Amino acid sequence: MIARLRGKVLEAYPNRLVVDTGGVGYEVHVPLSTFDKLHAAEGMTVELRTHLNVSPRDMVHTLYGFATEEERDIFLLLIDRVSGVGPSVALAVLNGMPPARFKACVANGDAAELSRIKGLGKKTAERIILELKDKVGVADTWQEVASGQMAPATADAELALMALGYKQVDARKAIRKVIDTQPEASVEELVRGALRSMQ
Numbered sequence: 171m172i173a174r175l176r177g178k179v180l181e182a183y184p185n186r187l188v189v190d191t192g193g194v195g196y197e198v199h200v201p202l203s204t205f206d207k208l209h210a211a212e213g214m215t216v217e218l219r220t221h222l223n224v225s226p227r228d229m230v231h232t233l234y235g236f237a238t239e240e241e242r243d244i245f246l247l248l249i250d251r252v253s254g255v256g257p258s259v260a261l262a263v264l265n266g267m268p269p270a271r272f273k274a275c276v277a278n279g280d281a282a283e284l285s286r287i288k289g290l291g292k293k294t295a296e297r298i299i300l301e302l303k304d305k306v307g308v309a310d311t312w313q314e315v316a317s318g319q320m321a322p323a324t325a326d327a328e329l330a331l332m333a334l335g336y337k338q339v340d341a342r343k344a345i346r347k348v349i350d351t352q353p354e355a356s357v358e359e360l361v362r363g364a365l366r367s368m369q
Contacts, residue, residue: 172196172233176217182210185261187235189216198235199257201245201264207237221246223257232257239330239357240269246333247308252301254294262289263298273312276302308332324349327360336368344368 175198177191184205188195198218200210208216218235219242225232234257236242241264248260263272266287275284276299284295302308311328314320324345331341341364348355348363355363 172220172222174217175220175233175235177215179210179212179214179216182212187216187218189218189235196233198233199261200235200237201241201261203241203264203268204235204237223249234261238269240326243326243329243333244269244272247302247329248298250333250335252298254297259289259294262287266290273308274316275299276308277312277316279303311338323355323357323360326357327364330357330361331364340368 175189175191175196177189177196179187180190180195181188182205184202185199187198187200187205187210189198190196198220200218204218208214210216218237219239220236221234221242223232223234224230234245236245245257245260245264248255248263249257263284266289267275267283272284274280279299281292281295281299284290284298285292287295303310308329311320311325315322315325327345328338328341331344332338336344344364344367345360347367348360352359352363
């Protein structure tokens with residue numbers, strides 16, 4: 171699995187980059203939010219959080235890249251936890267609204283606003299809200315952050331672990347253990363520490 175990619179941009183388009191790493195040019199599909207954050211241009215060095223998607227039907231390998239953990243976590247939650255949502259729909263969501271707005275829509279059950287995203291119908295928007303709320307408890311985490319009950323770093327770490335397939339209750343317990351010993355831990359430190367404790 172390719173988790174991160176750092177290298178020089180050989181080609182830059184709003185929906186994909188070609189990144190040279192050690193003489194190999196990787197084609198990476200990116201959401202517009204990532205392209206805008208990076209201000210990607212030929213010749214500049216970028217670092218991306220990535221996900222390698224393998225289509226089981228035709229064995230096509232597609233690499234997706236993101237400027238932030240938050241974008242990658244939303245992408246993974248959508249493709250892993252919502253039935254009928256694949257990478258193209260997940261990218262459409264990230265292209266259609268900022269991550270914070272998407273979280274608010276899920277937390278508030280606002281299918282009408284989600285369905286305004288190009289390529290996302292009303293039924294898909296409703297399914298995203300239903301399955302992220304009921305199956306994963308994502309909306310509860312986002313509401314806790316909004317109300318000040320949970321620190322953003324803790325929430326991001328919890329969502330990252332959930333995106334990796336861990337149950338919310340297990341992720342929360344493992345993160346609490348890390349916070350007990352490292353109260354000022356970053357998101358990455360929380361995730362690493364939690365993963366160690368769950369092995």
